[in-house]
Amino acid sequence: MRSPSFVALLAGLIALVGACAGPSFETGGGAxxxxxxxxxGAGATHGGAGGSGGTGGKSGEAxxxxxxxxxxxxxxxxxxxxxxxxGAATGGGELGGEAGAGVAGxxxxxxxxxxxYCRAGDCLDCSDLSQLELGTPEPILDHPDRxxxxxxxxxxxxxxxxxxxxxxxxxxxxxxxxxxxxxxPLGTGxxxxxxxxxxxxxxxxTGMNALFDEKDEGGRRSLRAARFFQGALTMIEDAxxxxxxxxxxxxxxxxxxxxxxxxxxxxxxxxxxxxxxxxGKTEAQSIEVRFGSGSCLLSxxxxxxxxxxxxxxxxxxxxxxxxxxxxxxxxxxxxxPLNASTGQPVAPAIALSGVNVSxxxxxxxxxxxxxxxxxxxxxxxxxxxxxxxxxxFRASRR
Numbered sequence: 001m002r003s004p005s006f007v008a009l010l011a012g013l014i015a016l017v018g019a020c021a022g023p024s025f026e027t028g029g030g031a032x033x034x035x036x037x038x039x040x041g042a043g044a045t046h047g048g049a050g051g052s053g054g055t056g057g058k059s060g061e062a063x064x065x066x067x068x069x070x071x072x073x074x075x076x077x078x079x080x081x082x083x084x085x086x087g088a089a090t091g092g093g094e095l096g097g098e099a100g101a102g103v104a105g106x107x108x109x110x111x112x113x114x115x116x117y118c119r120a121g122d123c124l125d126c127s128d129l130s131q132l133e134l135g136t137p138e139p140i141l142d143h144p145d146r147x148x149x150x151x152x153x154x155x156x157x158x159x160x161x162x163x164x165x166x167x168x169x170x171x172x173x174x175x176x177x178x179x180x181x182x183x184x185p186l187g188t189g190x191x192x193x194x195x196x197x198x199x200x201x202x203x204x205x206t207g208m209n210a211l212f213d214e215k216d217e218g219g220r221r222s223l224r225a226a227r228f229f230q231g232a233l234t235m236i237e238d239a240x241x242x243x244x245x246x247x248x249x250x251x252x253x254x255x256x257x258x259x260x261x262x263x264x265x266x267x268x269x270x271x272x273x274x275x276x277x278x279x280g281k282t283e284a285q286s287i288e289v290r291f292g293s294g295s296c297l298l299s300x301x302x303x304x305x306x307x308x309x310x311x312x313x314x315x316x317x318x319x320x321x322x323x324x325x326x327x328x329x330x331x332x333x334x335x336x337p338l339n340a341s342t343g344q345p346v347a348p349a350i351a352l353s354g355v356n357v358s359x360x361x362x363x364x365x366x367x368x369x370x371x372x373x374x375x376x377x378x379x380x381x382x383x384x385x386x387x388x389x390x391x392x393f394r395a396s397r398r
Contacts (some may be wrong), residue, residue, distance in 0.1 A: 292323065
């Protein structure tokens with residue numbers, strides 16, 4: 001049943017806006033623990049040296065996968081970056097981490113405030129989403145034998161929710177600081193599969209502040225609402241209208257709190273499609289996201305929406321401008337501007353070329369911007385050239 005506190009919370013948020021306009025860690029027995037990638041080097045006149053790779057898991061039957069070498073630090077001038085240090089495999093893994101390749105330092109000399117990024121010597125506000133250029137992606141977390149999916153901003157700066165495993169048996173995890181593991185699972189492990197937790201702020205601590213999808217015994221995926229507080233999920237119940245479960249799959253939900261509009265994947269009309277709808281309303285409208293000149297219809301998945309409802313980011317098969325499928329249908333990341341009132345796109349999507357790798361069957365998916373909109377989190381499987389399972393990455397605005 002619907003939660004009155006959830007509806008009241010979102011109504012309050014909408015009214016308010018209208019008025020105002022690190023080291024490795026272990027998951028327990030069995031496989032070794034997840035290991036973060038090496039950190040970025042400190043910025044310097046000629047680019048800092050890359051950080052050391054993370055170590056593998058230290059317990060269990062199989063050794064953990066060692067972290068990858070860090071990227072070089074951004075330079076204050078136009079100098080070249082240094083080289084990352086290879087990680088050590090301490091958990092019985094076959095190989096140590098790869099050395100991080102040096103990345104050229106960015107030009108310009110910026111001392112930007114929080115919520116800003118540097119471009120050509122100027123500090124620009126991350127809240128301006130009209131230009132989306134991203135720097136070199138940095139791997140931040142992996143697992144030796146299970147995929148990591150759906151990185152989503154947490155309740156504090158630097159915190160992160162993610163899904164360990166696939167939607168058929170996934171576990172929700174919370175990382176208080178992505179640079180200082182360990183994190184912890186959210187739940188007892190008795191569910192058949194939870195995935196894609198989306199957190200939104202509840203400044204008065206009065207109601208629900210988390211949405212995720214959960215698989216039932218029949219294999220159907222439904223959306224659930226909950227309260228996240230002090231590292232735990234409580235008050236779990238069916239999501240409100242138009243997300244209330246039915247005889248179809250609903251999953252991969254996102255919310256624009258300033259408009260009370262949801263975006264999610266559903267099979268309610270038969271085939272999988274992207275939908276949008278307003279909190280408390282029964283109507284759900286499908287969304288078509290187009291690419292190139294507008295003639296290419298994208299088969300989208302894993303939506304994320306900005307808090308204002310003005311930008312949608314999705315994953316979809318890589319396409320050329322003439323709509324021809326590239327890279328064997330592996331997915332890329334796309335962004336499209338939205339009409340915040342209707343929830344519909346107002347222009348064709350653009351490919352996020354700074355993070356997409358359209359070769360070697362490499363898939364990027366599950367993108368979400370940080371709460372300050374300065375960093376993009378996403379997952380990538382490395383494709384046939386690297387062969388790793390889905391890992392978590394981040395890329396900064398530039």
